[in-house]
Amino acid sequence: MISRDKHIFLFDLSFPQLQELIKSWGELVFRAKQVWEWTYKKLAGSFDEMSDVPKYLREKLKQEITFTHLTPHTDLLSSDGWTRKILFDLHDKSQVETVLMGYEERRTACISTQAGCGLGCTFCATGQAGLQRNITAGEIVEQVLFFDRVLQLKDAKLTNLVFMGMGEPFANYKEVMKAVDILTDPNGYNFGARRITISTVGLVPMIEQFAEEKRQVNLAVSLHAATNELRETMLPINKKYPLEVLIPACRDYTVKTHRRISFEWALINNVNDTREQAKLLVKILKGMLCHVNFIPLNPTIGYKGQESTRENIRKFREILTKNGIPNTLRIRRGIDIHAGCGQLRQEAARRNKILHT
Ligand code: SAH
Numbered sequence: 001m002i003s004r005d006k007h008i009f010l011f012d013l014s015f016p017q018l019q020e021l022i023k024s025w026g027e028l029v030f031r032a033k034q035v036w037e038w039t040y041k042k043l044a045g046s047f048d049e050m051s052d053v054p055k056y057l058r059e060k061l062k063q064e065i066t067f068t069h070l071t072p073h074t075d076l077l078s079s080d081g082w083t084r085k086i087l088f089d090l091h092d093k094s095q096v097e098t099v100l101m102g103y104e105e106r107r108t109a110c111i112s113t114q115a116g117c118g119l120g121c122t123f124c125a126t127g128q129a130g131l132q133r134n135i136t137a138g139e140i141v142e143q144v145l146f147f148d149r150v151l152q153l154k155d156a157k158l159t160n161l162v163f164m165g166m167g168e169p170f171a172n173y174k175e176v177m178k179a180v181d182i183l184t185d186p187n188g189y190n191f192g193a194r195r196i197t198i199s200t201v202g203l204v205p206m207i208e209q210f211a212e213e214k215r216q217v218n219l220a221v222s223l224h225a226a227t228n229e230l231r232e233t234m235l236p237i238n239k240k241y242p243l244e245v246l247i248p249a250c251r252d253y254t255v256k257t258h259r260r261i262s263f264e265w266a267l268i269n270n271v272n273d274t275r276e277q278a279k280l281l282v283k284i285l286k287g288m289l290c291h292v293n294f295i296p297l298n299p300t301i302g303y304k305g306q307e308s309t310r311e312n313i314r315k316f317r318e319i320l321t322k323n324g325i326p327n328t329l330r331i332r333r334g335i336d337i338h339a340g341c342g343q344l345r346q347e348a349a350r351r352n353k354i355l356h357t
């Protein structure tokens, strides 16, 4: 049942919910199909664009359903033109960041799954600011469509989606999975599940649930350290789910799904880029169907660590490669527009403070 006390948001509706709603107005069900296709196939920017829906029905849709929750607050393009980042105001003034990255044939959107994050990883700008609220499936979906509409104007489209913006996707599991279901609906937006990646800080019960669901969506786990001692100084959640429960859960995931798991590792100078950490990492990942993604630390206001030197990165990766652990060094994009997780909101808040004090 759709709640009638709150205003309904279009992108929160699954197709059956949209059908139910339109039917409850005494309309033929195929109208729901029309609206769904305008929304997800033709990427309409308003109900008015839905030209084969009768005018009276478009008016009713406008009255009953909110078309957008996202209002751009800050919109930045990197100097190389390849990265665009938008800080959106939601209708209640909480905020999310969404980044579009272009690289050769790829157009990747980095989507937020919460407004802020309550998990407090020390080096993360989002974690430094705390949680505002969970966002809804529709607020996740709208971030994606917003960028795809922009790309459509240039005859391009999104090729990849990563849930690596603000927030912990597995702390908002239900809404994130509903968004995935809406985005991958073959009769609608039809985005390939294999081109979606969800990144988690390591909420073990949700990793287990995700493994059971056997979705085609890729899973990445933010590891960043190979000992509990170090990991819990960076990611407080490690106290609740230490490596001895996290790593077996990751292994089980690969066994159950036959899918490769990715590990994220932000390289921080003389913190987690040592020979000792590399060797321990090899030990814990040995034999697992996995891949390690390295990224040099993005500097943030609240964390003193620096990115690793090239030499340290080279040596660290060499140890992994020699031991048969596939790994990639990701390029950091859009530094000049604060494109790291949560950084634009941090910068906007800092400027605000400067302006208002
Ligand atoms: N909450 C999820 C997804 C969002 S963060 C998670 O933690 O996995 C996406 C990725 O960015 C994570 O791997 C996170 O550890 C990393 N990250 C956060 N702050 C960073 C920074 N300052 N530099 C480099 N990577 C960072």
Ligand code: SF4
Binding pocket: 117, 118, 119, 120, 121, 124, 125, 126, 127, 128, 165, 166, 167, 168, 201, 222, 341
């Ligand atoms: Fe939250 Fe992920 Fe940032 Fe940690 S790294 S604070 S889990 S968004």
